[in-house]
Amino acid sequence: MLEIEGLRAGYGDSQVLFGVDLRIAPGEVATLLGRNGMGKSTTLRCLTGWLAPSGGRIRFAGEEVTGWRADRIARLGLAIVPEGRQVFPNLSVLEHLQAFEANRCRAADPWTVERVFALFPRLRERASHLGQQLSGGEQQMLAIGRALVTNPRLLVLDEATEGLAPLIREDIWRCLDMLRQAGQTILVVDKYVKRLIRLADRHSIVERGQVVWRGDSAALAADHGVWHRHLGV
Numbered sequence: 183m184l185e186i187e188g189l190r191a192g193y194g195d196s197q198v199l200f201g202v203d204l205r206i207a208p209g210e211v212a213t214l215l216g217r218n219g220m221g222k223s224t225t226l227r228c229l230t231g232w233l234a235p236s237g238g239r240i241r242f243a244g245e246e247v248t249g250w251r252a253d254r255i256a257r258l259g260l261a262i263v264p265e266g267r268q269v270f271p272n273l274s275v276l277e278h279l280q281a282f283e284a285n286r287c288r289a290a291d292p293w294t295v296e297r298v299f300a301l302f303p304r305l306r307e308r309a310s311h312l313g314q315q316l317s318g319g320e321q322q323m324l325a326i327g328r329a330l331v332t333n334p335r336l337l338v339l340d341e342a343t344e345g346l347a348p349l350i351r352e353d354i355w356r357c358l359d360m361l362r363q364a365g366q367t368i369l370v371v372d373k374y375v376k377r378l379i380r381l382a383d384r385h386s387i388v389e390r391g392q393v394v395w396r397g398d399s400a401a402l403a404a405d406h407g408v409w410h411r412h413l414g415v
């Protein structure tokens with residue numbers, strides 16, 4: 183589904199990524215972990231086409247997408263739930279979902295507005311409310327729903343549980359558990375290692391712009407030295 187090799191990128195003269203490698207198979211849930219400022223969001227920005235890499239290659243869904251524009255990559259089936267949610271303040275919940283609804287990858291049983299309302303009943307109750315009138319948790323549900331109605335091959339979440347109360351956070355994790363069981367391929371950037379071990383298949387830890395550790399959930403769960411050395415937990 184996704185192959186990133188030797189990805190290099192930065193901002194102006196400051197290089198941030200020094201050869202990131204990452205592979206995700208169809209149906210897999212993968213994480214990108216690491217302390218603040220190590221390059222996780224920058225990797226996602228390159229993947230979504232928001233930032234042009236200075237080196238390396240990205241293959242997604244059988245296409246070499248390195249340097250493609252963001253809209254073209256999105257149409258190929260990549261959807262991101264961005265850091266900070268980025269819901270439109272003056273669009274209603276329903277308008278968000280209708281604007282993004284598309285069966286881009288010709289899914290047999292596509293996500294529709296109605297299915298998103300069934301997944302998050304709270305959004306149905308809030309259908310006519312504007313983005314700016316929603317709580318943080320509701321905005322997060324909307325950001326996920328908005329990504330799902332594009333029927334992505336790969337769903338990417340950048341710090342989706344940041345700033346949420348524990349109960350709401352658990353709602354989001356349960357939603358991701360359910361998507362995983364339905365076979366959705368997912369890449370998650372988040373900091374709750376224990377919960378991510380339960381959710382995901384494989385993990386990559388980024389440090390100073392490179393992947394310094396990779397392994398499955400059993401390996402990460404067993405090696406607390408890795409947590410201390412690379413994650414500061």
Ligand SMILES: Nc1ncnc2c1ncn2[C@@H]1O[C@H](COP(=O)(O)OP(=O)(O)OP(=O)(O)O)[C@@H](O)[C@H]1O
Nearest residue numbers: 193196198216217218219220221222223224225388
């Ligand atoms: N728009 C930008 N312009 C200049 N430097 C940036 C920009 N965005 C990020 N950086 C720098 O790039 C480095 C990596 O940032 P990045 O956001 O990728 O880290 P991260 O691992 O996602 O951490 P965080 O959890 O803090 O978002 C940091 O040193 C950061 O200050």
